Amino acid sequence: MSKAARPPRFVLFRYLSGVLINRVLLCSAVLVGLLEILALLEQTTPILQRHLGIAGILTYAGMRLPFLLAGALPLSMLIGALFMLSQMTMASEMAILQASGLSVLGLFKRMLPAALLIGVVGVVMDDQVTPRSEQALAAWWNRTDPHPEKGHSFWFHEGQQVARVAYVADGGNMLSGLDIYSRDKKGLLQEVIHAESADYTHARGWVLHSIKRIQVQDHTAVQLSPEDQKNWATSLHPWDFIRLSAENPPLSSGTIIGMLRGHLPSDSSPGFLQAGLLERFLRPAAMLVLLLIAMPVIYIPPRTGARSWLPVWCLGAGLLFIVAQGLLRAMGNAGLLPPAVATIPGLIIFTLGAATVLLRNEAK
Incomplete structure (x- = not known):
């Protein structure tokens, strides 16, 4: 039965x-x-x-x-x-x-x-x-996009650094108006870097162009000599900047967990x-x-x-x-x-x- x-x-x-x-x-x-x-x-x-x-x-x-x-x-x-x-x-x-x-x-x-x-x-x-x-x-x-300069600016944080990008171009391979604020473990400002632009190549990674730097020592700001080029030591890739430039982009669970743990850059609250x-x-x-x-x-x-x-x-x-x-x-x-x-x-x-x-x- x-x-x-x-x-x-x-x-x-x-x-x-x-x-x-x-x-x-x-x-x-x-x-x-x-x-x-x-x-x-x-x-x-x-x-x-x-x-x-x-x-x-x-x-x-x-x-x-x-x-x-x-x-x-x-x-x-x-x-x-x-x-x-x-x-x-x-x-x-x-x-x-x-x-x-x-x-x-x-x-x-x-x-x-x-x-x-x-x-x-x-x-x-x-x-x-x-x-x-x-x-x-x-x-x-x-x-x-024939006019990427019309794109919006955005902020993000990576580790002890807070950065601002004016706009992204060339599918994320070029950044314009990059400002990087470096902080110590207490959150105090240590250095400010402004670069007119930055581009990405697989051979060299990110390279900053037309750089101006200001260091903060003993509560005093010291402006350093300008530089034409400098490598940017960051774990970010072009697709990361495409994601950061988008408004509320869909995120995978791996990306979300990485952001919550501080391993990936984020512009969202926990x-x-x-x-x-x-x-x-x-x-x-x-x-x-x-x-x-x-x-x-x-x-x-x-x-x-x-x-x-x-x-x-x-x-x-x-x-x-x-x-x-x-x-x-x-x-x-x-x-x-x-x-x-x-x-x-x-x-x-x-x-x-x-x-x-x-x-x-x-x-x-």
Whole structure:
């Protein structure tokens, strides 16, 4: 009997998982397509002004694709689950499954692995694919910029040094207006170096040009003789400056951990980095919450069908969850909330809310 009972269970598991994954992929394709069109409407003119042509448009769209896909996954999970469960309910499939003894918990358990798999894919996209594609896109965009001097300046710290760069050019291989402030272990200023420019070669590393130096000795500033060239002893590479010049670039977990430990240069606060790392690895849990929020649509009355407002309420609750998580994360980024408070309470609150709705409907 046990051997005969196993095949239906796994058949149902494969069916539900396959349908859920297919619906989520379909929704992701539609959302990403719309986002790509909107992005290209904004960027096509600058691309053509740089004389990059159709190849430039396709390059931009291809490099932007991982970022858009990773951002669309939560909403795709919500809409895909609603679409799947609503179809099954209105086709009486859900009534047949419940009549055969399948509980709401059993239904959730059979869709849980697929939701976790989608969440893990989102983690991999956020952690490995998106940072590389966005960095390649930023380097390509900077390299093809005919007026890099219009770029914005930025600050960063590396070890005991604080530096400012006016702008980056040539895909990160050239820096302009570089100011380096060296401090001792107590944080007191020791030396200021200003270089008109710096360029990178694989043979020599970073070379500073047109250098002016000021040393601070016994609370007295001493200006040293100018130098034409000087090697800059730093562990930074061109791609590091491309990352630092971008506004809120996607970061891999390895990069975030290196910044938190002080091994890599950073222009972000520790709270911002910790919240981003925690939110990333809670992505599978967020997918489970979105699936749970979508599940009340299985209680659509048979006579109501497509006229029911239940899918709309579930969609609204899911969107509220996504917005609430974004607001809490923004407060964590601003340092108003600890990283754990900015990421975990939203998951717990909406899980309890969705579970309460399911239990009340089961009790009726």
